[in-house]
Amino acid sequence: VVNTPDAGTIYEVPLVLEDRNIGQLIVNRIGLDVEADTSKLDEWREIVKSLKTTDPQVTIGIVGKYVELEDSYISIRESLLHAAASIGVKANIKYLSSDVEELDQDALKEFDGILIPGGFGERGFEGKLDAIDYAIENNVPLFGICLGMQSMVTQFARRNGYPEANSSEFGDDIVDPVIDMMEEQKKIKNMGGTMRLGSYDCKIIEGTKTYEAYGEIDIEERHRHRYEFNNDYRDDLQEKGLIISGTSPDDFLVEIVELPDHPWAIGCQFHPEFKSRPNRPHPLFKSFLEAIYEYSKN
Structure with a gap:
C-alpha cells in the first residue's frame, strides 16, 4: 500500500x-x-489506474470537529476516493473545523460538495448547522452521515417553524427535540447497551434521489448511534417539505432524509462508509460524487 x-x-x-x-x-x-x-x-x-486520475478535479469539504486528526474520518475519505475513481474524477478532500465561533465562509466557497460526518456531543454542532445552511442557500451538494443527518434535520426544522430545534443528546431542556432517544432506549439509559449497533434492514422509497442511487428498495446498512429522528415531528416536517426517503421495514424509524428543492442533499442515519470498497463504491457516495461533478462544471 x-x-x-x-x-x-x-x-x-x-x-x-x-x-x-x-x-x-x-x-x-x-x-x-x-x-x-x-x-x-x-x-x-x-482500479489502481482510476485511483490515479488527475483530471477533472473536484473539491470536497469534510466539516467536522475532529479535523485536527484526519484519520478520524479515514473511512469517509477512502469512500470518497473510491466513488471519485469510479466516475473518473480526482477528489481533493479538505477539512474544515466546525468547532469555531464562526465558520470560515471563504473556505466553504472552495467546496464543490460538503460532507457532514458523524460524531458524539454538542461541541461543533452549530458549526455543522452553518455549513448545512450554506449548502442549502447555494445549492451545494450535501451529504450528512449519522449526526450529520441529524444536523440536517435540525437545521431544516429551524428554517421551518422550529427556531429552537435541537437534539435531546445535548440537554434535558430542549424546547423542540427533533432528534431524541427512543422510549425503549430511555428505559435502559442507565444500564448501558442503548446504542443501535450493527446491520439493520432499510426500506427505500421509490421516486427519491436515494432510490436513484441504490436502484433497489430493500437494503442493509450498518449503524452506530443512540439518538433517532423524533417521530413526534415527522408529519409536520414532511408537510413543510422534508423528504423521508428511507425507513425501517416497519416504517417506524427514519433512516434517510432528503432536503427539498435542492439538487442533492441526502442525510442517512447509518454509516455507508463501512461498506464501501475500491471495486464497489457505496451507491450513496457514488451518487454524491456525480452530483459534485455536475456542480463543479457551473
Whole structure:
C-alpha cells in the first residue's frame, strides 16, 4: 500500500510484485505443479489506474470537529476516493473545523460538495448547522452521515417553524427535540447497551434521489448511534417539505432524509462508509460524487 498526501491510499504494491512474477515464484517455491493465475488482477489494475486520475478535479469539504486528526474520518475519505475513481474524477478532500465561533465562509466557497460526518456531543454542532445552511442557500451538494443527518434535520426544522430545534443528546431542556432517544432506549439509559449497533434492514422509497442511487428498495446498512429522528415531528416536517426517503421495514424509524428543492442533499442515519470498497463504491457516495461533478462544471 502506498500512501500519497493528496490522493489517499493507492493500492499498487501487489501489482508491482506481480510484475516481477512473485505469484509464480511462490508457487514454484512451495512445489505446486500449477501455473499462477494472474487474470483476477486485471480488475485491480483498472482500479489502481482510476485511483490515479488527475483530471477533472473536484473539491470536497469534510466539516467536522475532529479535523485536527484526519484519520478520524479515514473511512469517509477512502469512500470518497473510491466513488471519485469510479466516475473518473480526482477528489481533493479538505477539512474544515466546525468547532469555531464562526465558520470560515471563504473556505466553504472552495467546496464543490460538503460532507457532514458523524460524531458524539454538542461541541461543533452549530458549526455543522452553518455549513448545512450554506449548502442549502447555494445549492451545494450535501451529504450528512449519522449526526450529520441529524444536523440536517435540525437545521431544516429551524428554517421551518422550529427556531429552537435541537437534539435531546445535548440537554434535558430542549424546547423542540427533533432528534431524541427512543422510549425503549430511555428505559435502559442507565444500564448501558442503548446504542443501535450493527446491520439493520432499510426500506427505500421509490421516486427519491436515494432510490436513484441504490436502484433497489430493500437494503442493509450498518449503524452506530443512540439518538433517532423524533417521530413526534415527522408529519409536520414532511408537510413543510422534508423528504423521508428511507425507513425501517416497519416504517417506524427514519433512516434517510432528503432536503427539498435542492439538487442533492441526502442525510442517512447509518454509516455507508463501512461498506464501501475500491471495486464497489457505496451507491450513496457514488451518487454524491456525480452530483459534485455536475456542480463543479457551473
